[in-house]
Amino acid sequence: MSLKESLKNFIKNQFIEVIEWTDPSVDTIVYRFPVANKEIKMGAMLTVRESQVAIFVNQGELADVFGPGLYELSTNNMPVMTKLNSWKYGFNSPFKAEVYFVNTKQFLDQKWGTKSPVPMMDPVFGQIEVRARGTYSFRVSDPVKFMREVFGTKESLKTSEITSQIRSYIIQYMKDTMAESKLSFFDLQGNLVEFSEKVKENLSAKLGNLGIEIINLTIEDFSMPEELMEAYREGAKYNLIGGFDRHVKKETLKALNTAAANEGGMAGLGATLGAGLFFGNMMKESFSHPSGTENVLCPHCRNVISANSKFCSNCGKPLGAETTSCVKCGAEIPKGSKFCMSCGAPQTTEKTCPECGAKISARAKFCSECGAVCMS
Known part of the structure; x- marks a missing residue:
């Protein structure tokens, strides 16, 4: 290789002529192009692919931004760099800058x-x-x-x-x-x-x-938490079988049947029957008022109260949940709900007429002011 060709290759290696980023990864958001101590040749080719943005940084200051496309760098398409470096029109010397590629894909x-x-x-x-x-x-x-x-x-x-x-x-x-x-x-x-x-x-x-x-x-x-879900399942189980009192009767009957089948015959049955009656009376006294009315558990604080009570004597919360109708499908939902649990519609009480802008009921099919159809 001649001295002239060696000098030409040396000069060529000192300048950057092609700037691009082919991203082989799936998780890189920003990549700095490896400029090192080299200078960028004026007229170098910049390739910015789809879902990329190239940003030039001059001495720590953000400068020109390039969207997808192929660019031949010049003072015409680098106005910020030109201004920051006071380049004159037709400036054609190599320059130093950092180039960052930002990945804009999802x-x-x-x-x-x-x-x-x-x-x-x-x-x-x-x-x-x-x-x-x-x-x-x-x-x-x-x-x-x-x-x-x-x-x-x-x-x-x-x-x-x-x-x-x-x-x-x-x-x-x-x-x-x-x-x-x-x-x-x-x-x-x-x-x-x-x-x-x-x-x-x-x-x-x-x-x-x-x-x-x-x-x-x-x-x-x-x-x-699992312990809270277990408590909820227990409460739901009692509700399904008719309440806690019925659960006690069912368990007592089961114990009687077991005792009758075990060795000991009627003696075992009599002992179990006595225990069952004692246990049943004890539970009845615990969960009943002297007046004989049935008791239930408050769904809010789990306190024992009368089944006829409208409010809990312990926490004061109402026992019957208030309900209302969905403004769209008419399904019964808890009062104050923001969305319907059946159709998912937001529970707004009024809407705007698309023609005249009047405020009308959310269920209205026609505007009361102009008569326009309001089916949405």
Whole structure:
């Protein structure tokens, strides 16, 4: 190789003529192009692929931003760099700059969940602790804002470096949304889609300030501590068989049948019968008033009260849950519900006429002001 060719190759290796990023990974959000100590040749070719944005940084200051496309770098398409470096028209010398590629595609199937139980006030059970889990997807919606607020000066950024912070935000806003909704645990279970959308809506503004957009947020499950679920199952079991008094009678009869079948014959039966009568009287005295009226457990505080009571003598809460009709399908739902458990419709009491803008009943099919059809 001649001296002239060697010198030509040396000079060529000192300048960058092609700038591009082919991402082989699935979790890289930001990548810094390896400039090292080389200079970028004026007229170099910049390739920005779909779902990418290239950002030039001049001495630590964000400069020109390039969307998808093929560019031949010049003062015409680098106005910020030209201004910062006071380049004159037709400037054709190599220059120094850092080039960052930001991946704007969706990052799918990101997992989230509560590491420890989250406290909530349930209208039925009172103060309880629940766990939740699900998935979400996100993307960088504002690359410049993301570079300023999140990225910093690293060589690259992976999803694993920011997902823990996003998970914290999801749990924080989920707790706030639960408090606002005042839904019971089982209402939350029955309205997971609507509740997930509400959490996503409340979370969007926070992440938007970081240049991040939540595309999809899913709450797959709410769960209570096992001991609380066991207590609920026990209460439901007694309700299914007609109350606790009937349960006691059933267990006594079972004991009598067992004693009659065991060795000892009528003597064993007599002893068991006496014990059964004693136990039955004891339970009757414990769960009955002197007047002979039947007793039940308050569904709120589990205190023993008269079945005819309208309010609990211990906690003062009403015993009969007030209900109302869904504004859309007419199904009976608890009063104060924000969504229908049958059709999922929001429980707004009025709507706006699409023609004249008048406020009319949510169930109205025609506007009372202009007569327009209002079926939605």
